[in-house]
Amino acid sequence: RAKQEGRGRLRFYEARMGVQVRERRQIEHDLRHAVERGELRVVYQPQTRIDSGEAVGFEALLRWHHPERGTVPPNLFIPIAEETGSILAIGEWVLRETCREAASWDKPLRIAVNVSAVQLHAPGFAELVHEILFATGLSPARLELEITETALIRDLPRALTTLRRIKALGVRIAMDDFGTGYSSLSNLRAFPFDKIKIDASFTRSVDSSEQAATIVRTVLGLGRGLGLPVLAEGVETSAELAFLGAEACQEAQGYLIGRPGPIGGFQHLTAEPDAAEDAA
Numbered sequence: 001r002a003k004q005e006g007r008g009r010l011r012f013y014e015a016r017m018g019v020q021v022r023e024r025r026q027i028e029h030d031l032r033h034a035v036e037r038g039e040l041r042v043v044y045q046p047q048t049r050i051d052s053g054e055a056v057g058f059e060a061l062l063r064w065h066h067p068e069r070g071t072v073p074p075n076l077f078i079p080i081a082e083e084t085g086s087i088l089a090i091g092e093w094v095l096r097e098t099c100r101e102a103a104s105w106d107k108p109l110r111i112a113v114n115v116s117a118v119q120l121h122a123p124g125f126a127e128l129v130h131e132i133l134f135a136t137g138l139s140p141a142r143l144e145l146e147i148t149e150t151a152l153i154r155d156l157p158r159a160l161t162t163l164r165r166i167k168a169l170g171v172r173i174a175m176d177d178f179g180t181g182y183s184s185l186s187n188l189r190a191f192p193f194d195k196i197k198i199d200a201s202f203t204r205s206v207d208s209s210e211q212a213a214t215i216v217r218t219v220l221g222l223g224r225g226l227g228l229p230v231l232a233e234g235v236e237t238s239a240e241l242a243f244l245g246a247e248a249c250q251e252a253q254g255y256l257i258g259r260p261g262p263i264g265g266f267q268h269l270t271a272e273p274d275a276a277e278d279a280a
């Protein structure tokens with residue numbers, strides 16, 4: 001009897017797995033067509049200098065508006081797109097879309113674009129970046145590519161060669177989610193980074209946890225020592241911002257400063273004051 005019950009449970013489990021596998025295949029399939037069906041959108045989140053409060057640029061964040069599922073969060077679909085290779089077409093679309101958008105702004109603000117490990121290691125990625133800059137007319141100095149530590153370790157020499165080529169174009173490179181990855185500090189020194197982004201998990205706890213505050217101070221010291229500016233991600237409260245300012249963190253990004261949204265909502269940041277008045 002116990003055996004029978006066990007078998008029944010197993011069958012139930014298999015059936016549920018079947019649903020998950022089918023659902024996953026469906027997402028994979030839908031993702032392959034998301035670009036051509038126009039289901040992808042980019043939202044923009046401002047990044048500001050802490051001392052002056054002025055906007056220095058935006059991070060581009062991808063959104064997928066699925067016709068039946070609604071908005072699918074990137075943490076769910078990007079890993080699937082990476083496994084199936086769809087990320088190559090999707091990533092190229094994001095890069096082209098954001099460079100074209102940024103090229104149209106009055107102010108020469110920066111645009112930061114997330115790059116997946118799969119894109120970074122794909123042949124011809126540096127050439128693709130070059131081609132997109134040429135086609136959109138965006139000044140290379142205004143583009144910043146965000147790379148995580150984990151994206152580097154797949155093939156360090158290859159990642160280094162690609163990043164050097166991209167740097168040679170005049171494009172900036174930021175280390176994203178610093179402190180959460182699986183790599184060594186020597187990568188910070190060996191790789192041509194222009195900025196460190198402290199992960200939100202540390203920022204979020206600076207005013208409640210002495211440990212988080214110590215980690216943030218240490219990363220800021222590291223940045224100073226290496227001559228790299230530091231941006232704190234996920235700033236949600238004015239207490240966090242005050243702590244970061246007091247510790248001489250250069251830049252901040254987070255809900256306190258602005259939530260990611262359509263670029264139209266940030267016209268006051270991208271347009272010259274006169275142009276904005278004319279448009280109004």
Ligand code: C2E
Nearest residue numbers: 061062074075078094114115116234235236253254255260
């Ligand atoms: P990320 O690059 O570290 O982006 C920051 C994430 O933190 C974004 O989540 C943003 O919406 C969120 N965030 C910003 N400020 C706050 C805050 O104050 N509080 C909290 N709780 N969250 C905040 P999002 O948009 O869901 O993106 C998640 C991740 O998906 C990104 O993490 C990035 O790794 C990936 N991603 C997003 N767009 C792209 C893309 O175009 N290409 C690739 N390869 N990855 C992307």
Ligand code: MG
Nearest residue numbers: 059114146176
């Ligand atoms: Mg990022």
Ligand code: MG
Nearest residue numbers: 176177197233
């Ligand atoms: Mg991040």
Ligand code: MG
Nearest residue numbers: 176177199200
């Ligand atoms: Mg992240």
